Structures are given as structure tokens and as C-alpha cells.
Amino acid sequence: MALIELKNVCKSYYSGSLETKAVCSANLKIKSGEFIAIMGPSGSGKSTLMNIMGFLDVPTRGRYYFENKKVTSFDEDSLAEIRNKKVGFVFQFFYLLPRMTALDNVKIPMIYADVKDKEQDKRARKALKQVGLGHRMKNRPNELSGGEQQRVAIARALTNNPKIIFADEPTGNLDSVSAKEIMKIFEKLNKEGKTIILVTHDSKTASYAKRKIRLKDGLIQ
Amino acid sequence: MIKQISKMSMNALKENPVRSILTTLGIIIGTAIVIIVLSVGAGIKTLILDQITSLTPELLYVEIRVPSSGTRFEKESHTAQSLGAGVQITTMKIKDVEDVLKLQNIESGYGMAIGQSKFTHGSNEETAMIFAVGSEYKDVEGLKFSNGGFFTDREDKALEQVIVIGSTVKERLFGQNSNPIGQKVKVNKQSFEVIGVVEEMGTRYFLNMDEIVYIPIQTAQKKVLGINYIQAMALKMKDKNYMEVTVEQIEKLLRKNHNIKDPEKDDFVVRTLDDSMEIIDTVTNGISILLFLLAAISLVVGGVGIMNVMYVSVTERTHEIGLKKAVGAAPAAIKFQFIFEAVLISLLGGILGVLLGAGISWLVSFIANLVNFEWPFVISSFMIIFALSISVILGITFGYAPAQKAASLNPIDALKSA
Structure with missing residues (x-):
């Protein structure tokens, strides 16, 4: 059974009557537990494809099935719930809230899942330890290195125990040593059963994935 | 959450x-x-x-006003303007009070004029507001005295030169711990005998009542103010349930006395407590x-x-x-x-x-x-x-x-x- 199934998915942007296809006729099946790298040059539509699969964006055409349910007909609230409980995101620029400690940043998704305070604390600490930041919990993002910030972001993605982790150029802003550490974490998470969907243009980063999907001009090659 | x-x-x-x-x-x-x-x-x-606690519902006030046309409130502002411009209504007399007092539902009442004058006792001087009133003032307004009492109707009619003073006036003319009863006070070059001191009252009708001097109305008219008219009268009804009828009777009587045929041309207005509250x-x-x-x-x-x-x-x-x-x-x-x-x-x-x-x-x-x-x-x-x-x-x-x-x-x- 496929975890994710895309059927003829298209995403177009319009400026006036001019149509720009970011993704076109995407057909894709992803099984639970896979580690996939979506590759392609910049502007190839790989981020758009990830955003659609991660419920951050809606396709203009085609159908998207998640756990055999048709997501394309979901409303805002249901999409928010899926984003909250089924998936976790890791972005190129970390997107941590600057005035919160690492621990509080990790708690944010749990606030919206209505997890009890004590449980939030327990899970956030556990997640931070899991990514090797047990000693940096009370630090704010500007007191952390890029690699450490990205690890906080990974911990944040893990706290609601999602099925899938989406990572959009997670090493794009890191030096090679930090990048390697981050990719090791993803590799470990995949071994523990998480489905990882990685977007990258870097073949070294993509080499950690078990399956590669190439995109060019919005088309899956 | x-x-x-x-x-x-x-x-x-x-x-x-x-x-x-x-x-x-x-x-x-x-x-x-x-x-x-x-x-x-x-x-x-x-x-x-x-x-206005002393304003009991049984009280009616008759005041002078400048005749004009228009609504009630316009009339009043017109009166204020005219009085300010020096127009004086002189048609209301002591006789009007005496006539009104004969009405069936009127228990008591007094006429009133207001003035101001300088009072002296020895070297002490005080300019005070004068309430020139009839003897019934004491009962209608419920005055209380720290010394002496109020003048009588007989003293008023006989034009006796007696005055009743407020507590502040007493202090300024005679000093704090004094009994001025029987002492003389000069006003308008004439000598008046103090026969009463009113208990401290504070402000009422937004006037400081302790700075007032009371003089019998008829004495005041002839010897102090030099007028032959009054400015208002206060009347106490026997039964306030007949207020409307009583007001009508007063209006009829005063129109007859003042030779007024058109109510629009009234040179007086009868006020009830309701009117005051309304304003x-x-x-x-x-x-x-x-x-x-x-x-x-x-x-x-x-x-x-x-x-x-x-x-x-x-x-x-x-x-x-x-x-x-x-x-x-x-x-x-x-x-x-x-x-x-x-x-x-x-x-x-x-x-x-x-x-x-x-x-x-x-x-x-x-x-x-x-x-x-x-x-x-x-x-x-x-x-x-x-x-x-x-x-x-x-x-x-x-x-x-x-x-x-x-x-x-x-x-x-x-x-x-x-």
C-alpha cells in the first residue's frame, strides 16, 4: 500500500493570462519507510512538488492520495491537522523563532496538537537529546551554530511522531562537516522507520537516499 | 493550548x-x-x-418672567436675556401673595425679593446677599436657629427694622463666639436689630446659605431695596394631589390681578418640583x-x-x-x-x-x-x-x-x- 500517491498532479502559476507550469503531470508512488531524494536544478519544480506532498500547497490539477485518502478535497483545518500530526518539515533556513529557546522552539508543533505541558517538556527534551543537543536546550537560535540550529529544526519536526519528514535543502546552508552530521541523523531516522523525502540539488546529499527522483522543467524524468 | x-x-x-x-x-x-x-x-x-432635599412636592414657586412667545424653554432663556439686559418686571406685588394665600388648597406661602447690600457693625464690614422674605419662609424652608428666631408677620407689616443673619455673616460681623442678638447692624444708613442667627447650612440651591441676610419683605422693599414689587413667591399646598388645579387657579388669579387676557403674555410662571427636576x-x-x-x-x-x-x-x-x-x-x-x-x-x-x-x-x-x-x-x-x-x-x-x-x-x- 502506497503512503503517498500522486496522479497527474500539476501546479501552475498565472500572471495575467500567462500560465507557468511549476510541476506538470506528476505521477508518483511512495511507500512507507522509503528514503527519497527529489533532485533537479533550481527552478525545476522540486520544492513545489515537496510542498504539495507536504500539504503546504495545493495542486491546480490532478489528485493526491495520502494513506489512500483524497487530500485534494480537504479543507484548511484538516490540512493543518495533517501537517501537525503526520508530517514534519526541515527547511534550508531552519525557520526557528528567534526569541525562543531551543526547547520552546521544539515545543511549537505540540502546542497546536494540544499536548499537555509536562508531556511537551518530556518529548521536547527527548527529541533534542536524539539529535545530540541535550546540552543546548536553553540556548536561543542566535547562540547556536548553523548545524545546531538545523538539529533543533529536526527535533521540532520529530516531536509529534510523524510518519514522514520533508527536508527542503536541509544542508544548503551548512558547511560540509555539519551537513554530514545532519544527513547521518536523517539516515538514522530512516532506519528507525521514518519515511524521508529530501529535496536537494547536491548529489552528495542525495547519496544518502535509497531512491532518487529527477525533475526537469516540472516533469519527472 | x-x-x-x-x-x-x-x-x-x-x-x-x-x-x-x-x-x-x-x-x-x-x-x-x-x-x-x-x-x-x-x-x-x-x-x-x-x-433640593428641602424642596418638598407640596411646594410651588411663582416667578416673574418677561412675556414673549414660543416654547417654555425659549421663554425662560428669553427671560434670562431680558433680565440681563436690564428689563425688570415689576408687576408682582405683596397683594398677589395675599390673594393667592386665600386659595383653598394653599396652606402658607411667602413673597420674595433678592438684593445685595453692605452691612456694618462697628468697624466690621460685610457685603451679603439679602433674602427679603415673608415670615412664613421659616416654616416653608424649615430654618433652624443657633440664636434667637425669625421675624413674625406682624413685624413685617409694621416695617420693623429687624434682621436674621447666616452663620458666616455673624462670624464676620461679630466674631466667632459671640451672641449678636439685640445688637445693631447698619445697612443703607439705617440701624437694624439682629433677632436671629441661622444654624450653619452649607450650600443649598447652589447658594452658600450661611452668607445670607434675611430681612422682612415689606421692610426691605421700603427701607433697603427701594422697590414696591417682589420677584417670586413660594407656596405650600395642603394637598399635592390637586396640584394641577391649584396651578390653574393661581394662573387665573394672577392674570386677573395683572390684567392679562392672553396666557401667552403672562408675566409670571408657576413652577412645580416636577419642572425643576425636568430641567x-x-x-x-x-x-x-x-x-x-x-x-x-x-x-x-x-x-x-x-x-x-x-x-x-x-x-x-x-x-x-x-x-x-x-x-x-x-x-x-x-x-x-x-x-x-x-x-x-x-x-x-x-x-x-x-x-x-x-x-x-x-x-x-x-x-x-x-x-x-x-x-x-x-x-x-x-x-x-x-x-x-x-x-x-x-x-x-x-x-x-x-x-x-x-x-x-x-x-x-x-x-x-x-
Whole structure:
């Protein structure tokens, strides 16, 4: 059974009557537990494809099935719930809230899942330890290195125990040593059963994935 | 969840304390005015009630007025203007009082003229207001005396040179611990004997009653004021249930005495307690409406200020909103955070406004008491809850649109805005 199934998915942007296809006729099946790298040059539509699969964006055409349910007909609230409980995101620029400690940043998704305070604390600490930041919990993002910030972001993605982790150029802003550490974490998470969907243009980063999907001009090659 | 989102709203305010306070300014002023209107309004009511406690419903007042046409209130303002311009109505006489007193439902009454003169005793001098009144004044108004008593009807008719003085007048002319009964006071080059001192009364009808000198009306007319008319009469009815009939009888009688055929040309007006209350109500309601209007304008301006700042806040934090939506915040959760923030701002303004308003109301009553008015400082939990409810409602109303904008942001666009 496929975890994710895309059927003829298209995403177009319009400026006036001019149509720009970011993704076109995407057909894709992803099984639970896979580690996939979506590759392609910049502007190839790989981020758009990830955003659609991660419920951050809606396709203009085609159908998207998640756990055999048709997501394309979901409303805002249901999409928010899926984003909250089924998936976790890791972005190129970390997107941590600057005035919160690492621990509080990790708690944010749990606030919206209505997890009890004590449980939030327990899970956030556990997640931070899991990514090797047990000693940096009370630090704010500007007191952390890029690699450490990205690890906080990974911990944040893990706290609601999602099925899938989406990572959009997670090493794009890191030096090679930090990048390697981050990719090791993803590799470990995949071994523990998480489905990882990685977007990258870097073949070294993509080499950690078990399956590669190439995109060019919005088309899956 | 609600607790933690509320905390986020609070933290957002703490990050911009100066902006938060400035934003609340309109709300502070508006809420302060609401509190002042309610508190001072309650104080004024107590004050007015206290000032007219001696006004019993059995009393009727007949006053002179300048004949004219138009509505009742226009007539009155016309009278005030004419009197100010030096027009004097001289048609009401002591005989009118005597005639009215013969009416069936009239128990007692007195005629009255008001003047002012310099009184001397030895080297002491005092300019005081003169109440030239009939002997019935004492009973109708319920005067009490610390020394002596009031003049009688016989003394009035005999034009005896006697006076009754207020407590302040006594102090200034004779000193504090003295008994002036039987002593002479000079007014208008004539000698008057003090026969009574009125107990300290404070203000009534917004006049300081302790600075008044009472002289028998007929004596005063001939020997002090040099007039042959009166300005008003006060009448006490036997049965107030026949008030309307009695008023009609008085009007008929005075028209006959004054040769008036057209009621439009009346040179007098009969006032009842209801009329007085009506005037007081009209004035105080008018002031209240004006102030509430001012408060409403200020509150709306304050509300728009909050809306403005909330829009700025949403724009500033678009990135944060995008992140929260990406990790699963439902639109309602985002909306709640921003509405709560707006409510916090307006509630803060409301609390500061209540404090400011209460402070000003207290100051007003403090100053009024300094000048001898019985003006209590009134503040109730109802007033506070009312004012704070207004500010909360404002926060929700004016925070809604910005919060709605935040909630409807697209997560991807919002994230990329960083």
C-alpha cells in the first residue's frame, strides 16, 4: 500500500493570462519507510512538488492520495491537522523563532496538537537529546551554530511522531562537516522507520537516499 | 493550548512595550471619559438631591418672567436675556401673595425679593446677599436657629427694622463666639436689630446659605431695596394631589390681578418640583450625552489605532505565522493569538483608563468638597466592569480583521517572506 500517491498532479502559476507550469503531470508512488531524494536544478519544480506532498500547497490539477485518502478535497483545518500530526518539515533556513529557546522552539508543533505541558517538556527534551543537543536546550537560535540550529529544526519536526519528514535543502546552508552530521541523523531516522523525502540539488546529499527522483522543467524524468 | 497561545500574545506585547502603550492612548482616554461620566454623574446626582432635599412636592414657586412667545424653554432663556439686559418686571406685588394665600388648597406661602447690600457693625464690614422674605419662609424652608428666631408677620407689616443673619455673616460681623442678638447692624444708613442667627447650612440651591441676610419683605422693599414689587413667591399646598388645579387657579388669579387676557403674555410662571427636576435632568442628560459622544469618538479612534498596530504586527510576523501554519497551527489558532493580543492591548488601555478616570473623578469631588459642596466620590464595580467590557469588545472588534488576515495567509508564501 502506497503512503503517498500522486496522479497527474500539476501546479501552475498565472500572471495575467500567462500560465507557468511549476510541476506538470506528476505521477508518483511512495511507500512507507522509503528514503527519497527529489533532485533537479533550481527552478525545476522540486520544492513545489515537496510542498504539495507536504500539504503546504495545493495542486491546480490532478489528485493526491495520502494513506489512500483524497487530500485534494480537504479543507484548511484538516490540512493543518495533517501537517501537525503526520508530517514534519526541515527547511534550508531552519525557520526557528528567534526569541525562543531551543526547547520552546521544539515545543511549537505540540502546542497546536494540544499536548499537555509536562508531556511537551518530556518529548521536547527527548527529541533534542536524539539529535545530540541535550546540552543546548536553553540556548536561543542566535547562540547556536548553523548545524545546531538545523538539529533543533529536526527535533521540532520529530516531536509529534510523524510518519514522514520533508527536508527542503536541509544542508544548503551548512558547511560540509555539519551537513554530514545532519544527513547521518536523517539516515538514522530512516532506519528507525521514518519515511524521508529530501529535496536537494547536491548529489552528495542525495547519496544518502535509497531512491532518487529527477525533475526537469516540472516533469519527472 | 489556549494557555500557551495566550502566552505568545503576551510575549509579543512585551517585545514592543512603548508601541503597546502608545496604541492604548485612545482607549485610555475613552475609558477614562466613560468612568468620569459615570462617576461624576453619580456624584452630581447625589449633590443635586442633597441641594433640593428641602424642596418638598407640596411646594410651588411663582416667578416673574418677561412675556414673549414660543416654547417654555425659549421663554425662560428669553427671560434670562431680558433680565440681563436690564428689563425688570415689576408687576408682582405683596397683594398677589395675599390673594393667592386665600386659595383653598394653599396652606402658607411667602413673597420674595433678592438684593445685595453692605452691612456694618462697628468697624466690621460685610457685603451679603439679602433674602427679603415673608415670615412664613421659616416654616416653608424649615430654618433652624443657633440664636434667637425669625421675624413674625406682624413685624413685617409694621416695617420693623429687624434682621436674621447666616452663620458666616455673624462670624464676620461679630466674631466667632459671640451672641449678636439685640445688637445693631447698619445697612443703607439705617440701624437694624439682629433677632436671629441661622444654624450653619452649607450650600443649598447652589447658594452658600450661611452668607445670607434675611430681612422682612415689606421692610426691605421700603427701607433697603427701594422697590414696591417682589420677584417670586413660594407656596405650600395642603394637598399635592390637586396640584394641577391649584396651578390653574393661581394662573387665573394672577392674570386677573395683572390684567392679562392672553396666557401667552403672562408675566409670571408657576413652577412645580416636577419642572425643576425636568430641567435638571435635561441639563445633566445633555452633558452626559455630549461626554459619551466624546468617549465614543475617542474609543473608535483608539480601536482604529489598535487595528493599525495589529496589521503592522501581522506583517512583521508573517514569517512566524508561516512557520506556525507549516507545523500545523489551524487558522482558528492563529486568529485566536492575534485577537487575544488586540484584546490585551485594549484591556491594558481600559485598566489605565479606569485608573485615570477614577483619579480625575476623585479630584473633582475633592475640589468640590473644598468649596463646600456635598459632592461624593462614587465608583462602583459596575462602572469598572462596564468600562473594561467596552475595551474588551473594542479589542475583539478591531482585532478581528488583522487576525483574519493572519489566519488566511498561505503558509508557503508567508514562510518565504522572511
